[in-house]
Amino acid sequence: MTSGERDRKATLRTRLRAARRGAVLPRMVDEVLSAVAEFGVSPGETVCAYVASAVEPGSLAMVEALRAHGLRVLLPVVVGDGLDWAAYDGRLRAGAFGLREPEGALLGAEAVGSAALVLVPALAVDRSGVRLGKGGGYYDRVLRLATGPVVAVVRDEEFVPSLPAEPHDVRVDAVLTPARGVVRLPSL
Ligand SMILES: Nc1nc2c(c(=O)[nH]1)N(C=O)[C@@H](CNc1ccc(C(=O)N[C@@H](CCC(=O)O)C(=O)O)cc1)CN2
Numbered sequence: 001m002t003s004g005e006r007d008r009k010a011t012l013r014t015r016l017r018a019a020r021r022g023a024v025l026p027r028m029v030d031e032v033l034s035a036v037a038e039f040g041v042s043p044g045e046t047v048c049a050y051v052a053s054a055v056e057p058g059s060l061a062m063v064e065a066l067r068a069h070g071l072r073v074l075l076p077v078v079v080g081d082g083l084d085w086a087a088y089d090g091r092l093r094a095g096a097f098g099l100r101e102p103e104g105a106l107l108g109a110e111a112v113g114s115a116a117l118v119l120v121p122a123l124a125v126d127r128s129g130v131r132l133g134k135g136g137g138y139y140d141r142v143l144r145l146a147t148g149p150v151v152a153v154v155r156d157e158e159f160v161p162s163l164p165a166e167p168h169d170v171r172v173d174a175v176l177t178p179a180r181g182v183v184r185l186p187s188l
């Protein structure tokens, strides 16, 4: 059964990646600030975010907006087959998978537990909170350590009724899209 789910995920990833090419990708600046307000996160608190690639919703401006709001922003750093975190201090360097990563000291995977809000990239999210990522399993492994709400950032078309799920998939608490803003999950 799991191999069937895995095949369906792979097919969906191909389709979702193709749809992103040539699409207008939202920068998500105002949207993340609305998520910060919605979850009652205050200046001085920590949030986890990500540096969007050229084919992901989000932007460096999104990360800067969080910092300008007075939040401590942790960004992911790929270390082996896991995710570590470093605080964003305005400096980025080239990292794994063509992504930009923060230059600061590594804080350990469990630093995700210090975040009052965890913003994660996704290719799609469904109404029950199942998140489809790029297939590396990086977030599935680290999100078990999160204590704050986990919010996946996608385009409106990528918030879908149903996705294949495997036992290790960690459900997200909400989805954030340009048109709908924060939608808490599960939702009907
Ligand atoms: N912006 C961003 N940062 C992130 C992730 C992400 O999805 N997006 N990650 C999520 O886990 C982690 C890194 N893991 C990743 C796993 C696979 C791919 C990937 O498949 N990327 C390209 C292929 C790049 C290549 O050829 O090497 C792709 O999307 O086709 C990217 C990141 C942590 N940081």
Ligand SMILES: Nc1ncnc2c1ncn2[C@@H]1O[C@H](COP(=O)(O)OP(=O)(O)OP(=O)(O)O)[C@@H](O)[C@H]1O
Pocket: 009, 131, 132, 133, 134, 135, 136, 137, 138, 139, 140, 141, 166, 168, 169
């Ligand atoms: N908690 C876990 N422990 C061990 N292996 C895991 C765990 N979670 C995921 N994996 C492995 O990672 C592989 C990819 O998982 P999955 O398809 O859910 O990735 P994804 O959520 O799309 O990717 P990402 O989290 O990087 O965005 C799985 O086939 C599984 O073997």
